[in-house]
Amino acid sequence: LRAARAEIRAREEFLAVASHELRGPIAAIRFAVEGMRSGQAMARFLDIIDREEHRLERLVDEMVDLGHLRGGKLNLVIEPVDLGDVIREAAARLDVERVRSGSTLEVRGDRRIAGHWDRMRLEQIVTNLLSNAIKFGNGKPIVIELAAHDHRARITITDRGIGIAPAKLRTIFDPFERAVPERQYGGLGLGLYIVRTIVARLGGTIDVHSAVGSGTMFVVELPLEV
Secondary structure (H helix, E strand, C coil): CHHHHHHHHHHHHHHHHHHHHHHHHHHHHHHHHHHHHCCCCHHHHHHHHHHHHHHHHHHHHHHHHHHHHHCCCCCCCEEEEEHHHHHHHHHHHCHHHHHHHCCCEEEEECCCCEEEEEHHHHHHHHHHHHHHHHHHCCCCCEEEEEEEECCEEEEEEEECCCCCCHHHHCCCCCCCCCCCCHHHHCCCCCHHHHHHHHHHHCCCEEEEEEECCCEEEEEEEEECEC
């Protein structure tokens, strides 16, 4: 009974947060459409629509993934993948967001690391972690490091932003958990939960090291062969 009640509370919280988060981009898109209809400069409003469309897409993807994860239906398509390509493509997709934040991005280490993974899920891991670094990086430099050793690949993403309080580090990968105020930063609180689950399905590990005011470092290790 306690477990059922906890599940109901979690579901109600998720629906409340999801509805709140979906209203934001919808309202922004409506504002942009009204501005375009009034004959104002198009470029600004098209930028708003593009940004909010990407935000909606991420929210919907996270909700779909949550259903798959809880239903045990996260299927993997294993194929040859170059990790360096995945990093560069994710960085390119988030380039506008990063520039807007004021952060620079440096990619260090091996340019090409070949392995057998699910490319789409690997992209999801990198995109979520890099997006977090941009969001919480306070406009400071972000560094991604790639390395391979002992038949394992390592991805390290480091920012110099607001950091995470020690008490939050214990729960940061739990669903619906946040290390920051929801009203200030938004989000469903699912990104890191999804990342951890995908990493585990790929046979890897993820660790986080952080200090308030000094930034955060996520370290992902994956076997080259799943």
